Amino acid sequence: MTEKRYLMTPGPTPVPPAVLDAMGQPIVHHRGPDFVAVLERCLRRVKEVFRTESEVLLFTASGTGGMESVLSNLCSPGDRVLVVSAGYFGERWAKLASAYDLEVDEVRYEWGATPSADDLAARLDELGGVSAVFLTQSETSTGVVADIQALAAVAKERSALVAVDAVSSLGAIPCETDSWELDVVVAGSQKALMTPPGLALVSVSDAAWAAQKRSTFPRFYFDWERSRAAQEKLDVAFTPAVPVVIGLDVALGLLLDEGLETVFERHRRLGRACREGVKAMGLELFSPDEDRSAVVTAIRAPEGIDSGELVLTLRDRFGITLAGGQGPLKGKIFRIGHIGYYDIFDITTALAGVELALTEAGADIERGAAVSRALDAYEARAPV
Numbered sequence: 579m580t581e582k583r584y585l586m587t588p589g590p591t592p593v594p595p596a597v598l599d600a601m602g603q604p605i606v607h608h609r610g611p612d613f614v615a616v617l618e619r620c621l622r623r624v625k626e627v628f629r630t631e632s633e634v635l636l637f638t639a640s641g642t643g644g645m646e647s648v649l650s651n652l653c654s655p656g657d658r659v660l661v662v663s664a665g666y667f668g669e670r671w672a673k674l675a676s677a678y679d680l681e682v683d684e685v686r687y688e689w690g691a692t693p694s695a696d697d698l699a700a701r702l703d704e705l706g707g708v709s710a711v712f713l714t715q716s717e718t719s720t721g722v723v724a725d726i727q728a729l730a731a732v733a734k735e736r737s738a739l740v741a742v743d744a745v746s747s748l749g750a751i752p753c754e755t756d757s758w759e760l761d762v763v764v765a766g767s768q769k770a771l772m773t774p775p776g777l778a779l780v781s782v783s784d785a786a787w788a789a790q791k792r793s794t795f796p797r798f799y800f801d802w803e804r805s806r807a808a809q810e811k812l813d814v815a816f817t818p819a820v821p822v823v824i825g826l827d828v829a830l831g832l833l834l835d836e837g838l839e840t841v842f843e844r845h846r847r848l849g850r851a852c853r854e855g856v857k858a859m860g861l862e863l864f865s866p867d868e869d870r871s872a873v874v875t876a877i878r879a880p881e882g883i884d885s886g887e888l889v890l891t892l893r894d895r896f897g898i899t900l901a902g903g904q905g906p907l908k909g910k911i912f913r914i915g916h917i918g919y920y921d922i923f924d925i926t927t928a929l930a931g932v933e934l935a936l937t938e939a940g941a942d943i944e945r946g947a948a949v950s951r952a953l954d955a956y957e958a959r960a961p962v
């Protein structure tokens with residue numbers, strides 16, 4: 579039998595059969611009526627999932643492309659900006675801002691820390707104002723989910739624009755673009771949106787549009803205005819990844835049919851089940867043991883075991899792909915992603931694989947405890 583594969587990373591994530599099926603149909607032309615109907619529905623659904631009345635721009639790019647568009651449209655040369663970073667992707671905002679030669683200040687934490695609104699407020703007061711604050715909702719490298727609502731509130735109180743990287747979180751946990759007054763939110767197709775890689779989605783508030791009008795950075799492909807003008811006419815500025823848009827439309831329909839609140843609750847329960855299973859094996863969590871941490875569970879490798887080796891064993895022996903640690907956490911942690919098309923049996927599969935691989939590597943783990951505890955935690959519907 580061909581080896582069965584289990585993709586349990588925080589992106590790309592598994593894609594539901596209905597989405598794959600839609601993407602497997604003959605290609606349509608991106609300026610013909612077939613595609614226009616899809617685009618119209620897709621843009622409408624995207625706004626619902628972003629919980630915004632504002633335009634959400636679709637770019638054929640990875641999430642980072644969407645992030646880069648924020649720098650070149652929201653900012654102008656010499657702007658002073660503030661980045662809150664506590665891991666790999668927070669640092670990406672800082673690198674992007676530096677690449678644009680902005681004056682970059684940071685509220686920088688150790689990887690794994692949870693950013694605090696008080697720290698952000700204090701730094702903003704100390705700096706006496708910045709044009710924009712850059713935040714990461716789910717720091718995929720550590721499993722920490724920041725309280726974006728609280729962080730955005732202190733930035734808005736101090737008249738800064740707020741840009742949020744929600745690449746790994748949008749569609750898995752609440753991200754209330756309008757009611758939390760988030761000026762820009764960036765997402766990617768390949769995470770909780772259950773679609774293959776290829777699309778970046780960027781919501782733009784009225785205040786962000788005003789900043790865009792003032793911005794003097796050169797830009798072309800990622801010019802927000804060019805994309806907005808096209809989308810307004812149910813057109814696209816450039817040839818999009820047609821099958822990915824078609825897939826995204828179906829995936830968003832699945833999410834909205836399930837109901838966003840139900841989707842969020844499913845993710846909370848999956849996160850809980852994963853953490854409880856991990857603890858039942860006697861392993862130590864790296865990501866916080868709290869309900870908000872529902873995107874990716876980061877786990878410390880036991881003493882004497884390299885997490886990278888563990889990830890390779892799981893992939894090569896059992897066909898289970900987990901993620902290792904990045905940057906300073908390389909070799910030290912491994913990560914189980916559970917965003918998008920996952921149910922409890924995906925979690926128990928991952929846990930069973932980890933248990934087997936660690937046991938073979940000499941760890942003393944009670945057989946079956948993780949799976950059993952995860953099932954209980956999932957059913958309990960509240961922390962056990």
Ligand code: PMP
Pocket residue numbers: 588589640641642643667714716717718743744745746766
């Ligand atoms: N931000 C976060 C939080 C992410 O998880 C990722 C992808 N892992 C990115 C940004 C970058 O997205 P991409 O790889 O699609 O450019």
